[in-house]
Amino acid sequence: MIEVKNLSKFYDKQTVLDNISLQVESGKIIGLLGSSGSGKTTLMGIIGGIIPFNKGEVHIEQYPPGKESKAIVSMLTERNALPKRMKVKDAVHFFKTMYQDFNEKKFHDIIKSTHMQLHMDKRVNQLSKGMQQLLRLALTLGRDAKYYLLDEPLGGVDVFIKEQVMNILFGYVDEEATILLSTHLIPDIEMLIEQVIFMDKGAIVGVHACEDLRAEKGQSIKQAFKEAIRWGD
Numbered sequence: 001m002i003e004v005k006n007l008s009k010f011y012d013k014q015t016v017l018d019n020i021s022l023q024v025e026s027g028k029i030i031g032l033l034g035s036s037g038s039g040k041t042t043l044m045g046i047i048g049g050i051i052p053f054n055k056g057e058v059h060i061e062q063y064p065p066g067k068e069s070k071a072i073v074s075m076l077t078e079r080n081a082l083p084k085r086m087k088v089k090d091a092v093h094f095f096k097t098m099y100q101d102f103n104e105k106k107f108h109d110i111i112k113s114t115h116m117q118l119h120m121d122k123r124v125n126q127l128s129k130g131m132q133q134l135l136r137l138a139l140t141l142g143r144d145a146k147y148y149l150l151d152e153p154l155g156g157v158d159v160f161i162k163e164q165v166m167n168i169l170f171g172y173v174d175e176e177a178t179i180l181l182s183t184h185l186i187p188d189i190e191m192l193i194e195q196v197i198f199m200d201k202g203a204i205v206g207v208h209a210c211e212d213l214r215a216e217k218g219q220s221i222k223q224a225f226k227e228a229i230r231w232g233d
């Protein structure tokens with residue numbers, strides 16, 4: 001389980017996360033939804049151990065963000081993008097060296113499932129934007145991690161690539177693993193997630209099981225999100 005207690009983050013005088021508390025249960029696909037600037041990337045970066053925080057507590061199982069937590073958390077974010085001139089084969093080698101849980105067969109299976117022609121000798125900047133995104137996703141999910149933090153995995157890619165990303169998420173993640181996935185593209189992930197966390201202006205404004213929203217309230221995620229934001233005003 002991921003547990004966040006009274007977490008605050010400031011940049012200069014700006015409060016970016018304001019006393020957030022949250023529990024992320026294991027074995028689920030969870031959507032972290034919020035408009036631009038609401039703090040999704042910052043929260044994920046803190047949980048992933050790449051952004052420091054000012055107040056509160058964060059635990060991934062028993063570990064605070066750091067070396068031990070990074071061994072069980074695999075993260076996709078713009079902040080850890082691959083160097084543009086790195087060759088694909090060197091990126092694979094880098095992951096093998098960095099992460100004990102990197103499963104090279106799984107990585108190649110994921111790439112194969114996309115039917116894209118990914119030459120190992122190509123450099124990252126010789127790949128299209130969509131291919132770069134699939135490569136990064138395949139590397140991230142190629143790890144046999146317990147937790148996957150995916151920041152905007154669908155950002156800036158076309159419908160075809162989006163479909164591929166969905167298929168990879170469904171097909172290659174262990175059922176017991178936890179995926180926390182951020183986006184502001186609600187319709188795209190509606191079918192994928194089991195739970196949603198709504199963020200607005202640095203605060204958590206709602207946590208719901210998607211099934212409950214549909215069955216009990218008869219609401220789509222978008223409707224529920226709009227309502228949560230209105231209450232937050």
Ligand SMILES: Nc1ncnc2c1ncn2[C@@H]1O[C@H](COP(=O)(O)OP(=O)(O)OP(=O)(O)O)[C@@H](O)[C@H]1O
Pocket residue numbers: 011016034035036037038039040041042043184
């Ligand atoms: N390194 C930084 N220095 C100063 N301010 C920052 C920094 N990183 C983020 N911020 C600010 O923190 C706030 C939250 O940013 P964050 O990137 O976490 O939001 P987000 O919900 O992920 O947005 P988006 O959907 O656009 O990616 C924004 O107001 C942003 O300007």
